[in-house]
Amino acid sequence: SVHCHNDLGLAVANALEGLRNGAERVDTSFNGLGERAGNAATEEVVMAVHTHSADVGMAVRVDTTKIASTSHLIVKLSGMEVQWTKPVVGKNAFSHGGGIHQDGVLKDARTYEIMTPESIGLVSADRRMHVGKLSGRAALSAQMHELGYELEKEQLDSAFEMTKLLLGKKKVLEEMDMRYIATSVLQKSVV
Numbered sequence: 001s002v003h004c005h006n007d008l009g010l011a012v013a014n015a016l017e018g019l020r021n022g023a024e025r026v027d028t029s030f031n032g033l034g035e036r037a038g039n040a041a042t043e044e045v046v047m048a049v050h051t052h053s054a055d056v057g058m059a060v061r062v063d064t065t066k067i068a069s070t071s072h073l074i075v076k077l078s079g080m081e082v083q084w085t086k087p088v089v090g091k092n093a094f095s096h097g098g099g100i101h102q103d104g105v106l107k108d109a110r111t112y113e114i115m116t117p118e119s120i121g122l123v124s125a126d127r128r129m130h131v132g133k134l135s136g137r138a139a140l141s142a143q144m145h146e147l148g149y150e151l152e153k154e155q156l157d158s159a160f161e162m163t164k165l166l167l168g169k170k171k172v173l174e175e176m177d178m179r180y181i182a183t184s185v186l187q188k189s190v191v
Helices: 011-020 042-051 064-078 099-107 137-146 153-166 175-190
Strands: none
Touching: 011 042, 042 064, 099 137, 137 153, 137 175, 153 175
16 A cells, blocks of 8 residues: 655655555545645546556556546535646646647647546546747637637738737737737738
8 A cells, every 4th residue: 555645746656656566555635635735646646547557557447537527526625726737637737828739739639638638527628728928820720710710821820910919918818809809800801
């Protein structure tokens, strides 16, 4: 049996190493809740074994599609919010802001994601592309498409220039900003 606390952020790594070296059981807690710095997070251990079963030499017999809903229930019952950047269940676990990453994920999500939102009980819409200072045309085009706008190459170039101007004043574009840019670019094309 392995029981690891997360004082140095190594609880999951130590739990996995215990499993690789013959431990038959790992004590975990959802969202890593526990005394001091918490314990090995159930969702992280489960998904690490699930995605690397050959390396660990075992498979999980857990319905991983219940992970997100269980995590949300624990938050509701405990009153302990999950960090946005928390592995597996954090709000940003399937968020992409850099242009190269966004383009890669749009082409094949496996490029930068070891698991899918669906594998933990979310939907593909939970994968977010934030249009920010590091975003490229691919993410902008995808966001416009999601909002129902199909832009030609020249229109996309104009929209990208407007995006850069707006991002001089704010960190990330919101839906309202995107709609403003799209309608502005489309109106210019008609005139």
